Amino acid sequence: MEGTVGTLMYLHLLASVLAAEWRNLRSATWALVAQSATLALILGVLGWQWGVPAMFLWAVWAVATKAVLIPWLLFRALRILPDAEVEPLAGFRAPWAVTVLLVLAVSRLLFALVGWLGSSVAAVQGALALALTVFVLGLYVCTIRRDVIKIVIGVLLLENGAHLTLAVLAPARWETAYLGIFTNVVVAAWLLIYIARVVYEAIGTTDTLVLSQLRR
């Protein structure tokens, strides 16, 4: 995987790891901004390479929603919610190393899996493997993190991974941009953040394990 798209994909993956692992939630949100911005750049470059103007529209939309609107909602919430992430289930002791190793292992595994998918995806094998790695990273964050805001970031990583997969597989069609623009979890993210604020104001924590103990 070479060239501009390849470089941007690696930057995108790096920003994804930062968004996933940064304990300070403001910093993690800035990493999410960077991650979304690299996604938008990838979309723009693909649109330029394949001559599909609709991809530029998707890139602008991605900047507006993923890099501006959603981070703005997160920053607004973090005025009230604590900056420091609740300690995850696995603790904070070696999360960075674990996550980096996980990303490396998963991307190698997915590279081989994508190879099994056959000749139809051979040309984009590397890019597809990286896109799926971002998706898996998002799932990992949603599964093992306890902080509501970090879980919302995980959901956004999942979405970006899905969109990147779509863009990598079918960059030459305007329908790809159409699918990407309209399949956005902005409202769901806003609602999750809003519920997190209400719960924090009521019980003083964003820990989802404590949340589950609210039941009588």
Add this chain to the structure above:
Amino acid sequence: METQSPLPVLIWVVPAVCGLVTLAVGRWRREFQGWLAFAGLAVTVVISGLIAQSVLAGWVLTAWNNTLRVDGLSALMEVLASLIGMIIVVYSLRYIPGRLDIEEPRRLGGPVPRDVRLSSYYGLLLLFLGMMNWTCATNSLVWLYVSLELTTLATALLVIFYWNRESLEAGYKYLMLVTVGVLFALMGLGLIYAAAAGLPGTEGRGVLLITEVGKVARQMPKALVLLANVFLVVGFGTKAGLAPFHAWLPDAHAEAPEPISALLSGIVIKVGAYALARTITLFAPQPDYGAVVVFVAIMASASMVIGILMALVQDDLKRMLAYSSVSQIGYVIEGLGLGTYLGIYGGLFHLINHSLIKALLFLAAGAIVYVTGTRRISELGGLRQRAPITAFCFLVGALAIGGLPPFSAFMSKFTLFLAAAQKGLLWAAIIAVFTGLLTVACFVRAAYLICWGMRRGVADCGLQAAAKSGIRNPKSEIALGSEREVPVAIWTGMAVLVVLTVGLGLFPNLAYPLLDRATVCIQALLPAS
């Protein structure tokens, strides 16, 4: 035969617009709350009837350049959703205002005017039904995802309606897990679209349309299709409450208002099953579809067993019903995944039956709470003496969900057993029969404990004696338990569902025309056997 028609547009626009008007105006004008919801849904039921009539005459209705397309399967879902929605609205007119009085002190964040709460309730209910009908009418991969996500948002707000600690936890869990699930479905839909878009000769064709994808499904790379199917089963299976992706379901059902619990089990989880039926069966012509059949059968069988085993150990009536839904949705999805006429017919028939019966059970659970003030099975008993209509309705629901004759679920389950055995999945048929027996045991036990004997638990704190002596606090009637039969507006809906359950059991052929149309829609995609 296809024809352009405004009905595919109206079936979802009418309830959606009524919902928006209710949200906007209902807080100031009470007639724009429940009664607008009733009127809007009455019109929707009529439209769904017209759609069913056209479909039974052999038409497929299209609109908006084929992005909306209503065939037998769509018509079946829309009739079911509109009918159950109507019953839930009528039930809610009397039930919800009383429950609000009880739940208001526990509301987080301070009091909100009652009219605002009620307008939100009915508005969101109508919006959900509009989005549900849109999901069933759309022929576009994009709008299938969007409408499905909108149904999730609307129902999440309904789950947290009481805005107390438990409902917020349940709503958060529901929204988070189903959003993650639907993102898996997005990945699956994206892979399908990309596989179709990559085929030569598809330029200029609407490869975002489900029908167009179906035309080229046979040519798609097999490995990519298999991967897409895995994502779709995980994604839509989460929405459907299929184990092991069902973690949201028990809490959401338990903490939502009882009419909304009926909505969740009766309609919401069926949206996931519908989306699965629309998508994975596209690939039935593929030579490796047998692997998908086995995969779906394994998932469905696991869901059946996990659900009923969890239901058996519940003391909370609503959680027991919720886990039962996890089990029963396994039957539906197994049938749909078999790919044979009998399997699909049985799956869709059970979808109808489960919707009606589970809605009945949840509405009866609400009535039980109204009468007794509790939903703990260990604290209930002797209901048939205090509230005979409620007890009868619950008993009918309990016997029906177990699959006992002459109720409707007997026919649908028997069809599924036969279909699985005919397909060569004898192990799946045995698991389904075993689960059916456990379901009978679970619900007969619950019905006996609730309807017969002496009231337990409450006697210890003297409430039963207080009720007998005529001491009542009108303001907290539901908290203490009214200890008398529920009002007509509440039991009327239950009675309608009882009639439908018994009617379909005694005369299963009544559902045959529409079920046959729906089955043929899916089966048209399958290779000749």
